[in-house]
Amino acid sequence: MPSHSSTAAALDPRDFLAIDHLLSDEERDIRDVVRSFVRDHVVPNVGEWFEEGRIPRELPRELGKLGVLGMHLDGYGCAGASATAYGLACLELEAGDSGVRSLVSVQGSLAMYAIYRWGSEEQKQEWLPRMAAGEAVGCFGLTEPDSGSDPGSMRTYARRDGDDWILRGQKMWITNGSLADVAVVWASTDEGIRGFVVPKGTKGFTTQDIHSKMSLRASVTSELILDEVRLPSSAMLPGATSLRGPLSCLNEARYGIVWGAAGAARACYEAALDYSTTRVQFGKPIASFQLQQQKLANMALEVNRATLLALHLGRMKDEGRLRPEHVSMGKLGNVNAALDVARTARQVLGANGITLEYPVIRHMNNLESVVTYEGTADVHALVIGGAVTGIQAFR
Template identity: 80%
Template sequence: MSTTTAAPAELRPTDFLGIDHLLDDEERMIRDTVRKFVAEQVTPHVGDWFEEGTIPRDLPARIGKLGLLGMHLSGYGCAGTSATAYGLACLELEAGDSGVRSLVSVQGSLAMYAIWRWGSEEQKQQWLPRMAAGEAIGCFGLTEPDSGSDPGSMRTRARRDGDDWVLNGQKMWITNGSIADVAVVWAATDEGVRGFAVPTDTPGFSAPEIHKKLSLRASITSELVLDDVRLPDSARLPEATSLRGPLSCLNEARFGIVFGAAGAARACFEAALDYAKTRIQFDQPIASFQLVQAKLANMAVEVNRATLLALHLGRMKDEGRLRPEHVSMGKLANVNAALEVARTARQVLGANGITLEYPVIRHMNNLESVVTYEGTADIHQLVIGGALTGIQAFR
C-alpha cells in the first residue's frame, strides 16, 4: 500500500476539479493567448455586436494573426497544432461568443478542412494560405431550405456541360456567406454528391444576408443562391465522391462545438457566481442563500463535467481513436449542459439576466442555435442510439 505526502489540490471556483493541471505547457499557452484576445477584443464589444446584428469585417484578419484559422491543419500556412489545442481555442472563443467561435470553426473546420482534405493541390495552394491568414473568407454550403438533417435529399444540382459544371440551387443558414471569398458548395450530380470551391464573384452566385435573427446575432448568416453558376472542372474537389466528404467536415466542426459549449457554460457560471457574491438582498449577498448555492453547485458540476468530457475527446482525437459517434455524444451532452447552465444563471441574475450588460442572455440565445446546427440534438441521440443497438432508427 502506497501513501503520498502531496498536498490536496487547491479549490478554485472557476476550475473546481483542477483541470488546468491536465494541460501541458503549450496547451496552456495557446489557451491563455486566446483568452487574452477574447478579453481584450471580443468581450468589451460583443454585446454591441449582438444588439446591432453585425461583426467587424476585420475580425477574421485579427484572428488570423493569432494563427487560429485552420490551426489544427498542417502546411499551407496553417499552425498544425493538436486537436486538443484547437479545442481549447474554441472553448475560449465561445466563452466570448458563439458567433466568434462559429466564424473560426466554419473557416477552419468546414471550408478550409474541405479543401485541405478533399481538394486538389492547386486548390490548396490557391486558397489555404490566404484563408489561414484571414485574408480570404470561406463558407460551407450544405444545408438547404428543405434539406437539413437529411443532406442526401439536397436539391442543389451540378451537371456537366462539356468541360464545365453548371450549378443550380439554394443553400440556407450559411455562416460567413455574404462576406466569403470562396464557398465550398455540395451538390448532387449523376455521379453522386460532389463538392466545389466556388469563387463568390462567379456570375450567377449571390449570398443575400439573413436578418431578424434572435440568436447568433454577432455572426453573418446568409443564403447562397446558385443560378446557372458555371465552373471549370478544376473547381471540383477531386477527392470527394459521396456524402462522406461533407459529413467528414461536419465532424471536424462538431468537435470544436464540444469544447465551445463548455466555454459558453463557463462564462455563464462565472457571471452568476460573481453576481451572487455582490448582489445584496435581505441585508446579505444572495450567495449566502441555500437555493442560490444549490444553483451554483449544479452549474459548477456541469461546467467541470463538460470540460473534462471535451478534454477526453480531444485526447482521443489526438491518439487517432475518436469516432463520429463519440463526437455526437460530446455535442449532445455539452450543448444540453450549457443550455441548462445558461438558463440557471439567468435565474440567478434575475431581471439583470435579460440585459446585454451581462453575457448570460446572449449565450442562452446563441445556444438555442448551437443545439440545432451541425446535427440537431435529436439526430445525435439517434446516432448514439444506433451505435448502442446496431439499429439505425432514421433510415
C-alpha cells in the same frame, strides 16, 4: 510502515477539478493567448455587435494573426496544432461568443478542411494560405431550405457541360455567407455528391443575408443562390464523391462545438458566481442562500463535466481513436448542459440576466442555435442510440 503526507491544493471555484493541471505547458500557453485575445477584443464589444446584428469585417484578419484559422491543419500557413489545442481555442472563443467561434469553425473545420481533405493541390495552394491568414473568408454550402438533417435529399444540382460544370440551387443558413470570398458548395450530380469551390463574384452566384435573428446575432448568416453558375472542371473537389465528403467536414466542426459549448457554459457560470457574491438582498449576498448555492453547485458540476468530456475527446482525437459517434455524444451532452447552465445563470441574475450588460442572455440565445446546427440534438441522440443498439432508427 512509511508515512505519507500530502497537501491538497486550494479549491479554485473557476476550475473546481483542477483541469488546468491536465494540460501541457504548450496547451496552456495556446489557451492563454486566445483567452487574452477574447478578453481584450471580443468581450468589451460583443454585446454591441450582438445588439446591432453584425460582426466586424476586420475580425477574420485579427483571428488570422492570432493563428486560430485552420490551426489544426498542417502546412499551407496553418499551425499544425493538436486537436486538443484547437479545442481549447474553441472553448475560449465561445466563452466570448458563439458567433466568433462559429466564424472560426466554419473557416477552419468546414471550408478549409474541405479543401485540405478533398481538394486538389492547386486548390490548396490557391486558397489555404490566404484563408489561414484571414485574408480570404470561406463558407460551407450544404444545408438547404428543405434539406437540413437529411443532406442526401439536397436539390442543388450540378451537371456537366463539356469541360465545365453548371450549378443550380439554393443553400440556407450559411454562416459567413455574404462575408465569404469563397464558398464550398455541395451538389448532387449524376456521379454522386460532389463539392465545388465557388469564388465570390462568379456569374450567377449571389448571397442574401438572413435578418431578424434572435440568436447568433454577432454572426453573418446567409442564403446562397446559384443560378446556372458555370465553373471550370478545376473547381470540383476531386477527392469527394459521396456524402462522406461533407459529413467528414461536419464531424470536424462538431468536435469544435463540444469544446465551445463548455466555454459558453463557463462564461455563464462565472457571471452568476460573480453576481451572487456581490448582489445583496435581505442584508447579505445572495450567494449565502441555500437555493442559490444549489444553483451554483449544479452549474459548477456541469461546466467541469463538460470540460472533462471535451478534453477526453481531444485526447482520443490526437491518438486517432475518435469516432463520429463519440463526437455526437460530446455535442449532445455539452450543448444540452450549456443550455441548462445558461438558463440557471439567468435566474441567478434576476432581471439583470436579460440585459446585454451581462453575457448570459446572449449565450442562452446563441445556444439555441448551437443545439440545432451541425446536427440537431435529436439526430445526435439517434446516432448514439444506433451505436449502442446496433439498430439505425432513421435509415
